[in-house]
Amino acid sequence: MKHVAITISLIFLCLIAGALRSIGQTAIFPKGSKAPASNFTGTVWFAPLVSNDSTFNCTIGTVTFEPGSRSNWHRHPSGQILLITDGTGYTQERGRPIRVIRKGDVVKCSPNVEHWHGASKENAMTHIAVNPNTEKGLVEWLQPVTDNEYKAAYNQSKQ
Amino acid sequence: MKHVAITISLIFLCLIAGALRSIGQTAIFPKGSKAPASNFTGTVWFAPLVSNDSTFNCTIGTVTFEPGSRSNWHRHPSGQILLITDGTGYTQERGRPIRVIRKGDVVKCSPNVEHWHGASKENAMTHIAVNPNTEKGLVEWLQPVTDNEYKAAYNQSKQ
Numbered sequence: 001m002k003h004v005a006i007t008i009s010l011i012f013l014c015l016i017a018g019a020l021r022s023i024g025q026t027a028i029f030p031k032g033s034k035a036p037a038s039n040f041t042g043t044v045w046f047a048p049l050v051s052n053d054s055t056f057n058c059t060i061g062t063v064t065f066e067p068g069s070r071s072n073w074h075r076h077p078s079g080q081i082l083l084i085t086d087g088t089g090y091t092q093e094r095g096r097p098i099r100v101i102r103k104g105d106v107v108k109c110s111p112n113v114e115h116w117h118g119a120s121k122e123n124a125m126t127h128i129a130v131n132p133n134t135e136k137g138l139v140e141w142l143q144p145v146t147d148n149e150y151k152a153a154y155n156q157s158k159q
Numbered sequence: 160m161k162h163v164a165i166t167i168s169l170i171f172l173c174l175i176a177g178a179l180r181s182i183g184q185t186a187i188f189p190k191g192s193k194a195p196a197s198n199f200t201g202t203v204w205f206a207p208l209v210s211n212d213s214t215f216n217c218t219i220g221t222v223t224f225e226p227g228s229r230s231n232w233h234r235h236p237s238g239q240i241l242l243i244t245d246g247t248g249y250t251q252e253r254g255r256p257i258r259v260i261r262k263g264d265v266v267k268c269s270p271n272v273e274h275w276h277g278a279s280k281e282n283a284m285t286h287i288a289v290n291p292n293t294e295k296g297l298v299e300w301l302q303p304v305t306d307n308e309y310k311a312a313y314n315q316s317k318q
Contacts, residue, residue, distance in 0.1 A: 027263075028244050028263055029242075029263055049242065050265060050267070055238060055270065056237075056238055056240065056267065056291050057291060057292060058217070058240065058289065058291040058292075060240065060242070060265075060289065079215055081209055081219065083188075083208065083219070085187050085244075086187075103187060104187055104188055104189075106209060106219075108215065111214065128242065128287070130219065130289060132215050132216060132291045132292075133215070133216060133217075133291075
């Protein structure tokens with residue numbers, strides 16, 4: 001009985017240590033505040049990391065999409081670079097097949113190309129968004145990605 | 160004896176699972192190749208994430224400094240933004256006190272200000288480096304940070 005108790009205690013200690021380690025390692029930046037429902041579907045978090053100024057002409061933020069959530073369709077006048085730091089998601093340019101994006105991927109969103117990005121259906125996705133050349137403008141928000149459009153993206157991801 | 164064997168096996172399984180989890184979680188981007196000894200002291204790794212082009216005018220890379228390693232003194236004609244993604248390090252502008260930088264910190268290196276950055280003495284440090292406005296130039300490399308300069312930084316970090 002003594003050995004069983006020790007074994008169970010050790011398993012719990014390992015689980016707690018693993019959980020603490022996991023919390024410490026995944027959170028590079030704070031999740032921030034909820035992104036506005038007018039531009040996003042589902043629960044999305046945004047934390048600004050670098051605000052705009054006339055020296056760098058560059059803003060940077062981190063965006064966390066909970067499973068199933070996504071941005072509206074939108075365009076960046078000067079383009080945007082996404083660095084996927086966690087999870088799995090989708091991105092799609094208007095009229096083109098979706099691309100599954102995963103931790104470690106880098107995406108260049110070309111200037112003025114209509115597109116959206118978000119989490120996969122099953123997993124959250126976090127990316128750093130870099131907006132260079134902000135003197136040309138940041139973003140033009142368009143209509144939401146409908147449930148049917150998102151479902152089509154999900155189905156494509158499974159092919 | 161049977162219980163002891165089970166206990167030891169479970170401890171090993173937990174350790175292996177923890178190690179695998181740790182590897183999976185810390186490595187967002189590959190470490191890349193060794194950075195040139197002409198511009199760095201100690202072992203430093205560099206992986207390019209975004210190469211330069213005339214649309215984005217922005218390069219991005221990830222740099223991993225092993226404990227004690229650092230860049231040479233240098234200047235960026237258009238500035239540089241550092242996003243610290245892991246560990247602890249130092250950065251210093253010429254003639255100013257050092258700043259200790261940690262996972263989650265963001266540093267703006269102003270254009271043409273002479274400075275260096277690197278790992279702390281005890282810990283490695285990884286950062287993403289964003290170079291916007293590359294049409295103005297990327298970097299001008301200067302002399303190495305001497306052992307005495309680095310030691311002074313270490314001593315300051317302990318005050």
